Amino acid sequence: MATEGVASVDTPPSAAWAMGLRHPAEVPGQGRTAAMVRELRLGRPCPAPPDVRFIVLQVRSVLAAGVLLSSSLGVAFVAPPCGAQIVVNEILGDPGADWDGNGTLSSRDDEWVEIYNASGVPQVLDNYRLSDGGTIRLLRYGFSGTLAPGARKLVYGSTSVAWETANGISAVGLSLNNAGDTVRLWQIAATDTVLVDSYTYASFEVLNDRSVGRFPDGGSEWRLFDHRAPYTGTTPPLGTGCEPTPGSPNQCPTAVEPAPWSRIKQIYRGPAADSR
Numbered sequence: 001m002a003t004e005g006v007a008s009v010d011t012p013p014s015a016a017w018a019m020g021l022r023h024p025a026e027v028p029g030q031g032r033t034a035a036m037v038r039e040l041r042l043g044r045p046c047p048a049p050p051d052v053r054f055i056v057l058q059v060r061s062v063l064a065a066g067v068l069l070s071s072s073l074g075v076a077f078v079a080p081p082c083g084a085q086i087v088v089n090e091i092l093g094d095p096g097a098d099w100d101g102n103g104t105l106s107s108r109d110d111e112w113v114e115i116y117n118a119s120g121v122p123q124v125l126d127n128y129r130l131s132d133g134g135t136i137r138l139l140r141y142g143f144s145g146t147l148a149p150g151a152r153k154l155v156y157g158s159t160s161v162a163w164e165t166a167n168g169i170s171a172v173g174l175s176l177n178n179a180g181d182t183v184r185l186w187q188i189a190a191t192d193t194v195l196v197d198s199y200t201y202a203s204f205e206v207l208n209d210r211s212v213g214r215f216p217d218g219g220s221e222w223r224l225f226d227h228r229a230p231y232t233g234t235t236p237p238l239g240t241g242c243e244p245t246p247g248s249p250n251q252c253p254t255a256v257e258p259a260p261w262s263r264i265k266q267i268y269r270g271p272a273a274d275s276r
Contacts, residue, residue, distance in 0.1 A: 086123055087197045088185050089116035089152060090213030092244055093176030093206035096228065099246060100156040108173040109158035112246055113183055117147040118218030127188040128196070130155060132174060132181050139186075140164070140174050152217070154247045179203050205237065211244035212237055216251060225250070 092099065095110035102109065113130060117123050125143035132140055141160045147153055157173035164171045176183070184198040199222070205212040208229035215223035222237040231239035242252040 085117070085119035085218075086125070086128060086147065086185065086187075087116055087118050087214070087218055088113065088183050088199050089217055090114040090211050090225070090245065090250060091176070091183055091199065091201060091206065092209070092211040092246070093174075093181065093201070094178045094208060094210070095157075096209035100158045102158060106157070108175075109156060109161065111157040111174045111176045113155050113174060113176075114213070114246060115143075115147075115153050115155075115185060116214070116218050117149055117151050120149050122146050122148050125153065129186045129188065130160075130174075131184045131186060132176060138175070139169070140172075142167070150217075152247055176206070178206060202235075204231065204233065204235070209244070211246075213245070213250045215240065217249055223250075 090113070092112050095105070095107060095112075097110065098105050099110040099112055100106075115128075115130075124146050126145075128143040129139050130141040130143070131138050141155050141163050143153065155174070157176075160173045161171045163169075164173075180200070180202050182198055182200040185196045187194045187196045199212075201212050204210075205224060210229050210231065211225045212222055213225060215221050224231050224237050224239040225242045225244040226239040227241055227243045230241065240252055245251070
């Protein structure tokens with residue numbers, strides 16, 4: 001029995017892959033590995049070799065006479081060039097307050113999405129785009145500038161409206177659906193558009209001024225910031241009892257216990273001072 005090897009090179013993720021159809025190294029019928037799922041969700045960890053590609057090796061077993069006996073697909077995966085680790089970090093889709101601070105409560109203008117630089121280096125945002133919706137990619141905002149390590153960038157619905165207006169797009173804002181939606185972060189890379197990160201939320205996650213976000217910032221776990229509308233359900237993500245944190249760390253401030261002035265003075269003066 002002879003073995004025939006056919007090697008091919010696939011370019012970095014295409015728009016079809018970016019829509020979430022499959023991972024380039026995915027073997028049909030065998031599902032995704034944990035590493036593939038992470039790459040689809042968070043992008044590839046830095047650093048990585050600068051000159052690698054997705055390599056797919058197809059091996060066919062044939063008889064000497066050339067009759068196909070069986071075929072199998074083996075995949076050798078090597079990470080592509082290191083990409084920016086910018087993630088969707090927190091989402092508020094059903095505002096009940098004037099979050100953008102313009103003096104008016106608006107279901108359109110006061111929605112917001114926060115992104116976060118989870119890498120250890122500054123990241124240029126000029127080629128990043130934000131979208132929502134299902135299988136149709138609807139761009140809502142184009143980023144610019146540089147995001148420092150551990151820093152956040154907040155996009156309000158009103159910010160989105162200004163960008164849409166400037167670019168001749170219907171001014172609908174972020175258009176986050178209260179019944180559930182998907183927020184996607186894209187990066188334009190040469191002729192390709194790569195999905196960097198995405199999050200699909202259910203209606204209870206954004207109901208009545210709740211936000212849903214990574215806990216802690218940039219982490220893999222998502223939790224509800226539900227102080228304004230406490231969540232008592234058992235379906236994840238679970239509530240924290242904390243306020244939404246636009247532009248701030250995704251955490252709960254430590255509760256402060258009320259104390260009389262005499263007790264405060266004692267703490268700073270020490271017990272010996274009161275015995276004089």
